Amino acid sequence: MAGLSLDLIALQLFTGLALGAIYVLFAIGLSLIFGMLTVVNFAHGAFYMIGAYAGVYILSFGGNFWICLVAVPLAVGLFGLAVERFLIRPLYGRGIDYPLLLTFGLSYVMVELVRIAFGKTGYPFDTPEVLQGAVNIGVGYFPLYRLFVIGATAAVLLALWLFLEKTSFGLIIRAGARDPQIVRVLGVDVARVWLIVFGIGTAIAGFAGLLAAPLQGVIPEMGGTILAEAFVVTVVGGMGSIGGAVLAGLLVGVVVSMTSLFAPEMGKVSIFALMAVVLIVRPQGFFGRAGLMS
Amino acid sequence: MTRKTTKSGSISRRRLLTTASAGAALAVSPLRINLLRAQEANIKIGFPVPLTGPYGTEAQDQVRAGQLAVAQFNDGGGLNGRKAELVVRDDKLNPGEAATRTLELVEKEKVNFVVGSLSAAVQLAINNVTKERGIIFNSISQSDTINEASDFSRFTFHEALNPHLTSGAVGRYAFSKFGKKVAFLTADYAYGHEMVRGFLEVGKAFNIENLGDIRHPIGTSDFSTLLPRIQALKPDILCISNFGRDQQIVLKQATDFGIKKTTQIIAPLLSHASRVAAGPQAFDGVIGGCSFYWGIEDKFASTKAFNDAFKKMYDGRLPSDYGALGYGGVSAVLAAVKNAGSVDTDKVIAALEALKYDFYKGPQYYRKCDHQSVQSVLVIKSKSKDMRNESDVFEVISTDEPNEANLRTCAELGHKA
Numbered sequence: 001m002a003g004l005s006l007d008l009i010a011l012q013l014f015t016g017l018a019l020g021a022i023y024v025l026f027a028i029g030l031s032l033i034f035g036m037l038t039v040v041n042f043a044h045g046a047f048y049m050i051g052a053y054a055g056v057y058i059l060s061f062g063g064n065f066w067i068c069l070v071a072v073p074l075a076v077g078l079f080g081l082a083v084e085r086f087l088i089r090p091l092y093g094r095g096i097d098y099p100l101l102l103t104f105g106l107s108y109v110m111v112e113l114v115r116i117a118f119g120k121t122g123y124p125f126d127t128p129e130v131l132q133g134a135v136n137i138g139v140g141y142f143p144l145y146r147l148f149v150i151g152a153t154a155a156v157l158l159a160l161w162l163f164l165e166k167t168s169f170g171l172i173i174r175a176g177a178r179d180p181q182i183v184r185v186l187g188v189d190v191a192r193v194w195l196i197v198f199g200i201g202t203a204i205a206g207f208a209g210l211l212a213a214p215l216q217g218v219i220p221e222m223g224g225t226i227l228a229e230a231f232v233v234t235v236v237g238g239m240g241s242i243g244g245a246v247l248a249g250l251l252v253g254v255v256v257s258m259t260s261l262f263a264p265e266m267g268k269v270s271i272f273a274l275m276a277v278v279l280i281v282r283p284q285g286f287f288g289r290a291g292l293m294s
Numbered sequence: 295m296t297r298k299t300t301k302s303g304s305i306s307r308r309r310l311l312t313t314a315s316a317g318a319a320l321a322v323s324p325l326r327i328n329l330l331r332a333q334e335a336n337i338k339i340g341f342p343v344p345l346t347g348p349y350g351t352e353a354q355d356q357v358r359a360g361q362l363a364v365a366q367f368n369d370g371g372g373l374n375g376r377k378a379e380l381v382v383r384d385d386k387l388n389p390g391e392a393a394t395r396t397l398e399l400v401e402k403e404k405v406n407f408v409v410g411s412l413s414a415a416v417q418l419a420i421n422n423v424t425k426e427r428g429i430i431f432n433s434i435s436q437s438d439t440i441n442e443a444s445d446f447s448r449f450t451f452h453e454a455l456n457p458h459l460t461s462g463a464v465g466r467y468a469f470s471k472f473g474k475k476v477a478f479l480t481a482d483y484a485y486g487h488e489m490v491r492g493f494l495e496v497g498k499a500f501n502i503e504n505l506g507d508i509r510h511p512i513g514t515s516d517f518s519t520l521l522p523r524i525q526a527l528k529p530d531i532l533c534i535s536n537f538g539r540d541q542q543i544v545l546k547q548a549t550d551f552g553i554k555k556t557t558q559i560i561a562p563l564l565s566h567a568s569r570v571a572a573g574p575q576a577f578d579g580v581i582g583g584c585s586f587y588w589g590i591e592d593k594f595a596s597t598k599a600f601n602d603a604f605k606k607m608y609d610g611r612l613p614s615d616y617g618a619l620g621y622g623g624v625s626a627v628l629a630a631v632k633n634a635g636s637v638d639t640d641k642v643i644a645a646l647e648a649l650k651y652d653f654y655k656g657p658q659y660y661r662k663c664d665h666q667s668v669q670s671v672l673v674i675k676s677k678s679k680d681m682r683n684e685s686d687v688f689e690v691i692s693t694d695e696p697n698e699a700n701l702r703t704c705a706e707l708g709h710k711a
Contacts, residue, residue: 005526007526008522008523008526011522011526012519012522012523015518015519015521015522016519018518019516019518019519022516120346120350120351121350121351121567121570121571122539122542122571123571124571124572124573124574124575124576125573126573126575127550127575132550133552134550134551134552140522140525140526141525141551141552142551143547143550143551143552145550146518146550215516215543215546215547215550216515216516216542216543216546216547217542217543217546217571217572217573217576219539219571221348222515225513225515226515256519257519260519260520260523261519261523264508264509264510264520264523265482265509265510265511267510267511267514267519267520268511268514269511
């Protein structure tokens with residue numbers, strides 16, 4: 001096929017990084033909750049979907065996209081707090097598969113409830129007007145909204161990093177992840193720390209769902225596909241490593257993009273091929289701590 | 295030994311007597327009347343469609359319209375007072391599930407006919423069961439293969455359009471107006487492949503230049519990595535052959551990438567339900583084909599009557615393209631039953647072959663060799679302005695009238711003359 005210019009390859013690379021940023025956003029909440037709580041949250045995709053529907057709901061009351069950007073993570077985060085407090089908490093200390101099975105079942109319940117409340121058809125979600133259209137980025141035209149998503153992802157990562165590394169509460173969270181028992185002995189209410197971490201993780205999932213809505217519309221099943229992608233990114237980056245998730249997300253994006261350029265029908269498979277290769281060479285992923293799952 | 299024989303002999307004699315007297319009793323008892331009435335029970339039409347899954351919206355509309363056809367048949371007195379009934383099953387858009395459900399419809403429910411399906415692959419699975427069991431199946435979903443001699447049987451009818459017909463109509467319109475350089479973006483399965491084959495065939499007459507066919511896996515949620523390459527090809531026309539959610543997402547993302555500024559996007563089939571789900575922005579200006587649009591009611595009295603009846607039964611809702619196929623498929627079978635005066639399979643086949651009908655979209659008939667419904671194809675354009683109601687989403691810009699010349703010939707399909 002003709003037209004393999006340097007500009008195209010550069011644009012394709014950029015598209016891959018942009019897609020990677022979206023993968024990072026999908027995966028970061030999942031990685032955070034796993035890293036700090038050792039809870040494999042299979043309902044991550046459902047929280048993401050709830051975020052998109054919360055956006056639809058707020059817009060239907062005359063709200064705008066910018067209000068949603070604040071209100072949706074808050075609402076989904078609050079829901080996440082309730083889930084942790086009443087469903088996950090009783091399962092701590094019982095082995096990793098208990099919360100896994102619980103969240104797996106929960107995701108089905110959430111999707112079904114949304115189907116009942118909002119119908120199976122799905123909703124259109126228009127790109128906010130100021131972010132519509134494509135801009136020239138030097139090597140070709142690129143949608144403005146996708147650039148906005150990259151910026152939003154960077155902002156979320158920066159805020160998360162500052163929170164975890166530069167605040168005393170962040171220090172407690174990190175300590176709690178290393179050795180909850182010692183932290184408890186020091187008089188810290190570990191249960192409260194885990195509650196808040198779960199809330200933040202689900203809030204980011206909801207935020208990601210809202211940002212994805214203008215890219216692909218809103219349907220009850222939208223969390224299903226991204227859950228697989230988020231898991232690949234988390235596993236490749238190393239279970240529980242946020243830095244690893246960022247690197248892995250960008251890498252997965254570029255691999256998908258470059259595969260699509262030469263063998264478009266292999267785009268989806270390439271994600272899993274990459275995971276297989278990484279796991280053979282480095283079973284714990286890029287920055288994973290060995291033994292976290294045991 | 296002798297005793298044994300005597301004993302068993304006496305038992306069988308007794309059993310014979312019992313059976314005979316029971317039979318005699320049955321002959322005069324009210325039970326017999328019940329049995330006779332049971333044979334005159336409702337005419338059952340099995341209706342396997344994918345109620346759950348990505349085509350659920352379309353399937354629900356198929357059921358609504360199928361029910362309407364049955365209600366009209368029953369209100370019109372049925373077959374000498376014998377009523378019809380729709381037996382709906384969810385095939386979950388899965389060929390294996392569809393085959394199981396169809397077998398169940400035939401064996402357990404004892405359906406007289408099967409109408410339904412919404413997928414190229416699923417209808418072939420249903421057809422395999424029905425042709426083996428000798429049950430008439432009227433398919434209401436697109437497929438080229440079902441017309442071919444290898445899959446066809448005399449029990450097989452195809453009410454829906456087929457990809458050859460659809461892509462032909464859209465291709466003839468688009469290739470004459472928007473340019474010769476055509477790029478394809480195609481869902482990597484039978485439906486997509488058949489559509490592209492159809493476009494390339496009709497394109498020969500217009501000397502189109504095929505810039506390349508980019509294939510994506512079914513169920514793709516991000517097309518961004520495929521779009522820069524398509525832009526680099528600088529096509530006059532981008533032909534996107536996919537369906538349901540894939541179609542909604544790709545049109546949205548292609549719009550974001552600004553492809554519509556330089557390129558006319560066409561699709562073999564524009565689904566009414568997908569357009570409503572995706573919103574006006576994504577579909578705006580896209581041209582495609584369809585078998586039915588409610589807006590042709592200005593042209594055909596049958597369309598007006600169908601729309602009105604549908605609205606009356608379903609709170610003012612208008613029928614969609616795939617819904618209308620459900621209506622057409624069931625109506626055709628029931629009309630043939632009425633004409634034949636019987637539910638006997640051979641008689642109904644003969645009646646269907648002889649049928650000239652106009653139930654909802656103008657004149658139609660089944661071609662003799664492959665039982666393909668010869669019908670019009672509408673070329674439509676999605677609009678975002680001047681909408682009169684929430685179903686007013688397309689504008690009919692051209693119509694291919696019913697014409698056998700637009701189908702592949704019987705010989706091409708492998709049917710012997």
